[in-house]
Amino acid sequence: MTTLSTKPGNADLAPHESYVPGSHWRNLQDETEGAKLGMWLFLSTEILLFSGFFCAYAVFRMLYPGNWHDASQYYLNWKIGAVNTVVLLLSSFTVVLAIRGAQTNRNWMIQLNLLLTNLCAAFFLVVKLGWEYWPKWQKGELPGAAFTYGNPQGTHDNIFLSVYWVATATHGVHVLVGIIVLTWCMIKASRREFGPRHYTFLENAGLYWHIVDVIWIFLFPLLYLV
Amino acid sequence: MAAHAAHAHPHGSHGHHDEPYYASKGSLWKTVMSWVYTVDHKKIGVMYLVAVLLAFFLGGVFALLLRAELYEPTKTLADGTVTGQMFKGWTSAQGEVTSNNIYNRLFSLHGTVMVFLFIIPSIPAALGNILLPLMIGAKDVAFPKLNLMSWYTYLFGGAFALWALIGGGVETGWTFYTPYSSTTNWGNVTAMVLGAFILGFSSIFTGINFIVTVHKLRTPGMGWFDMPLFVWATYATAIIQVLATPVLGITLLMIVFERVFRTGIFDPALGGDPVLFQHFFWFYSHPAVYIMIVPAFGVVSELLAVHCRKRLFGYRAIAFSSLAIAAISFLVWGHHLFAAETPAANAIFSALTFLVAIPTAIKVFNWIATMYKASISWNTPMLYAMSFLFNFTIGGLTGPPLATLATDIHLTDTYFVVAHFHYVMMGGTVFAFVGGLHHWWPKITGRMYNEAWGRVGAVLVFIGFNMTFLVQFILGTQGMPRRYATYVEMFEGMHKFSTIGTWVLGFGFVIHLLVFVLSLVSGKKASANPWGGLTMEWEAASPPIEHNFHREPLMTHGPYDYDTAVPPHCNEKDYPLPTPKPGMAMAH
Numbered sequence: 001m002t003t004l005s006t007k008p009g010n011a012d013l014a015p016h017e018s019y020v021p022g023s024h025w026r027n028l029q030d031e032t033e034g035a036k037l038g039m040w041l042f043l044s045t046e047i048l049l050f051s052g053f054f055c056a057y058a059v060f061r062m063l064y065p066g067n068w069h070d071a072s073q074y075y076l077n078w079k080i081g082a083v084n085t086v087v088l089l090l091s092s093f094t095v096v097l098a099i100r101g102a103q104t105n106r107n108w109m110i111q112l113n114l115l116l117t118n119l120c121a122a123f124f125l126v127v128k129l130g131w132e133y134w135p136k137w138q139k140g141e142l143p144g145a146a147f148t149y150g151n152p153q154g155t156h157d158n159i160f161l162s163v164y165w166v167a168t169a170t171h172g173v174h175v176l177v178g179i180i181v182l183t184w185c186m187i188k189a190s191r192r193e194f195g196p197r198h199y200t201f202l203e204n205a206g207l208y209w210h211i212v213d214v215i216w217i218f219l220f221p222l223l224y225l226v
Numbered sequence: 227m228a229a230h231a232a233h234a235h236p237h238g239s240h241g242h243h244d245e246p247y248y249a250s251k252g253s254l255w256k257t258v259m260s261w262v263y264t265v266d267h268k269k270i271g272v273m274y275l276v277a278v279l280l281a282f283f284l285g286g287v288f289a290l291l292l293r294a295e296l297y298e299p300t301k302t303l304a305d306g307t308v309t310g311q312m313f314k315g316w317t318s319a320q321g322e323v324t325s326n327n328i329y330n331r332l333f334s335l336h337g338t339v340m341v342f343l344f345i346i347p348s349i350p351a352a353l354g355n356i357l358l359p360l361m362i363g364a365k366d367v368a369f370p371k372l373n374l375m376s377w378y379t380y381l382f383g384g385a386f387a388l389w390a391l392i393g394g395g396v397e398t399g400w401t402f403y404t405p406y407s408s409t410t411n412w413g414n415v416t417a418m419v420l421g422a423f424i425l426g427f428s429s430i431f432t433g434i435n436f437i438v439t440v441h442k443l444r445t446p447g448m449g450w451f452d453m454p455l456f457v458w459a460t461y462a463t464a465i466i467q468v469l470a471t472p473v474l475g476i477t478l479l480m481i482v483f484e485r486v487f488r489t490g491i492f493d494p495a496l497g498g499d500p501v502l503f504q505h506f507f508w509f510y511s512h513p514a515v516y517i518m519i520v521p522a523f524g525v526v527s528e529l530l531a532v533h534c535r536k537r538l539f540g541y542r543a544i545a546f547s548s549l550a551i552a553a554i555s556f557l558v559w560g561h562h563l564f565a566a567e568t569p570a571a572n573a574i575f576s577a578l579t580f581l582v583a584i585p586t587a588i589k590v591f592n593w594i595a596t597m598y599k600a601s602i603s604w605n606t607p608m609l610y611a612m613s614f615l616f617n618f619t620i621g622g623l624t625g626p627p628l629a630t631l632a633t634d635i636h637l638t639d640t641y642f643v644v645a646h647f648h649y650v651m652m653g654g655t656v657f658a659f660v661g662g663l664h665h666w667w668p669k670i671t672g673r674m675y676n677e678a679w680g681r682v683g684a685v686l687v688f689i690g691f692n693m694t695f696l697v698q699f700i701l702g703t704q705g706m707p708r709r710y711a712t713y714v715e716m717f718e719g720m721h722k723f724s725t726i727g728t729w730v731l732g733f734g735f736v737i738h739l740l741v742f743v744l745s746l747v748s749g750k751k752a753s754a755n756p757w758g759g760l761t762m763e764w765e766a767a768s769p770p771i772e773h774n775f776h777r778e779p780l781m782t783h784g785p786y787d788y789d790t791a792v793p794p795h796c797n798e799k800d801y802p803l804p805t806p807k808p809g810m811a812m813a814h
């Protein structure tokens with residue numbers, strides 16, 4: 001979102017705070033609150049975006065309940081999903097620690113925890129690509145018309161895999177975006193741009209990262225554990 | 227409402243020039259760059275305005291072509307030889323196609339351009355961008371850079387969509403129904419759908435920006451119920467934009483997956499469900515029709531208050547009904563699927579749809595009550611506000627027959643539906659937009675337009691519009707289906723009449739265009755408050771300076787206190803306050 005302006009308002013110009021020259025915000029507090037409100041609105045759009053997949057999921061699970069269960073058991077390994085879930089939960093924790101670092105003015109703590117968060121995110125993607133997508137691709141466990149696997153569990157495996165692929169791939173793209181944003185935060189931190197009074201950008205990046213995790217927390221049981 | 231006696235306080239040390247926001251920056255290059263990189267909400271709004279007007283022109287030309295084709299029946303539906311007349315022999319980028327394909331492509335072009343490139347951004351992104359900060363006494367929107375990004379996203383998505391539409395021939399209509407859109411292999415449907423996806427982001431960015439602006443940047447002293455109704459309407463619209471558009475985004479993305487990877491989620495041949503698409507699409511697109519109309523409600527409220535010079539009747543009722551409409555609009559999407567749902571779902575959606583009519587009617591009654599015993603100035607914006615009320619009432623009242631199952635099964639996919647939504651979208655939104663454009667033209671450009679010719683244009687547009695679409699209700703009830711290039715001879719008279727109506731309509735718009743061009747070239751300079759409005763944009767200069775106000779404006783009166791306040795920059799002589807009747811308690 002916007003970068004934080006650090007200029008204070010001219011509070012001496014009573015009866016109320018006046019415009020800050022060069023900024024359209026009246027004071028830092030308004031600006032911080034505005035940026036956060038904007039972020040929350042954006043996050044609600046993310047949830048609504050994924051709600052499309054969840055609806056599709058619900059519809060097809062109702063249409064093909066037995067096949068859905070069999071396909072989930074057969075094609076997805078819950079252990080891999082669980083490892084990734086734990087990794088993402090961990091990264092949610094480290095991102096909180098990074099924000100804590102800003103609040104307590106410990107720059108090393110911001111940098112270290114952002115690095116850990118990024119490592120978790122990268123680990124997640126590597127597992128996803130190397131242990132799930134790649135073998136599935138080779139075996140033809142692909143969505144819709146591309147499904148060529150020789151030993152199907154029912155007539156609609158392809159639809160289960162469609163939902164699996166599009167939902168997890170869209171989520172994966174969000175993880176990738178998260179890595180970019182967190183790296184950007186690392187650059188900012190290395191330039192010492194965060195401090196106890198200005199860490200809105202970092203906080204918003206953290207919020208985004210939490211949403212990416214939360215979406216996975218829903219995808220995991222729905223896809224792997226049914 | 228707040229009644230400070232004091233006026234604004236001094237601004238600070240840095241000197242501000244009195245130049246209009248669009249003043250040249252010295253060299254041509256610098257001036258152009260000052261637009262390209264601008265974060266000024268007014269400049270961004272003006273760029274949007276130019277773009278949506280271009281889109282309106284394009285969409286209009288397509289409409290004229292469609293109606294020209296329908297001038298002759300070229301009898302077919304009965305005997306099976308299906309050929310349109312006018313488009314015979316036309317070819318497209320893909321080589322030979324039938325004249326019916328050309329017709330399909332044209333109405334798809336018309337629909338998508340009008341909906342995604344014109345109406346959705348028209349009032350919010352163009353007028354809203356210019357007016358929202360001015361009306362709440364702010365310097366800019368909350369996130370100016372995001373605003374600029376929204377504009378470029380719109381430009382990019384729009385160019386992408388247009389290229390796809392014109393280059394490849396998309397025949398899906400603006401609704402992209404599957405499996406039609408996902409399995410036909412002609413055309414650039416994928417590109418078109420991606421274009422609409424990108425446009426969605428632009429709409430979301432604008433929505434987020436406006437919500438935060440209204441929450442955080444109101445001038446000190448302006449409470450929620452001191453906001454002009456245009457601000458309320460823009461706010462309600464922004465909420466719908468933010469909450470509904472992502473669902474369109476995911477839907478369109480799924481179509482792209484369908485086409486590129488054959489995922490089959492909407493394809494019955496692969497076990498998918500095409501009706502699921504319709505649910506997704508209308509979950510966005512019904513709220514989207516309120517993205518289109520709610521801003522128009524805001525515009526009309528302002529036009530009526532200013533040009534009737536009267537306190538709006540039922541301010542809170544109008545404000546809350548906007549929010550109520552925003553809320554209910556998320557629950558009624560199923561009324562577009564009456565032919566595809568179970569009876570139980572139909573009954574629920576039908577009942578919910580009737581609910582929408584209530585807040586809508588509340589607004590109409592309040593507006594009419596506002597005009598009662600008012601001192602009305604019959605200028606162009608007012609003519610448009612009146613035409614809006616007339617058209618919108620017809621458009622609104624033809625909604626319930628469509629929400630009634632028994633009648634809808636007969637009327638769905640006929641010209642009755644076409645007439646219904648043109649009465650609300652064109653007769654409602656476009657009329658409000660054009661009226662608002664005249665109303666705020668002096669503020670935006672600093673010039674007056676020619677009132678007499680403006681009125682002529684308004685009357686012609688009104689007549690042309692009603693000629694074009696009123697007969698379509700009758701055509702629809704008699705069974706004329708929508709989206710056909712040809713028809714049986716019994717409809718010829720009404721179709722001819724409708725087509726002639728479009729010529730009158732087009733002529734009216736040409737007059738408006740000339741009036742605006744003339745105003746830019748040689749219009750009289752506008753005063754800061756030519757209509758005697760009380761909302762804050764009239765406190766700024768015409769055109770406003772770059773930071774809108776020299777000093778932060780203070781709330782000294784409510785937006786519609788015509789009975790107690792003299793409009794800014796105006797004389798009490800020209801705007802006499804009513805003398806209080808003895809025995810009547812003075813409000814405020």
Ligand code: HEM
Pocket residue numbers: 401515516518519561562579580582583586621622623624625626628629630634637638639643646647650651654655
């Ligand atoms: C009084 C409130 C309204 C009611 C009860 C209502 C009801 C309906 C119903 C039931 C349909 C489906 C007809 C069919 O396809 O068989 C419909 C179609 C439509 N309505 Fe409305 N409507 C109302 C207001 C509006 C407004 C304000 C707008 C836009 C500004 C609008 C735009 C449309 C559009 C675009 C369609 C057709 C979409 C298509 O199939 O291409 N309606 N309306």
Ligand SMILES: [Cu+2]
Pocket residue numbers: 511512515558559561562
């Ligand atoms: Cu609807």
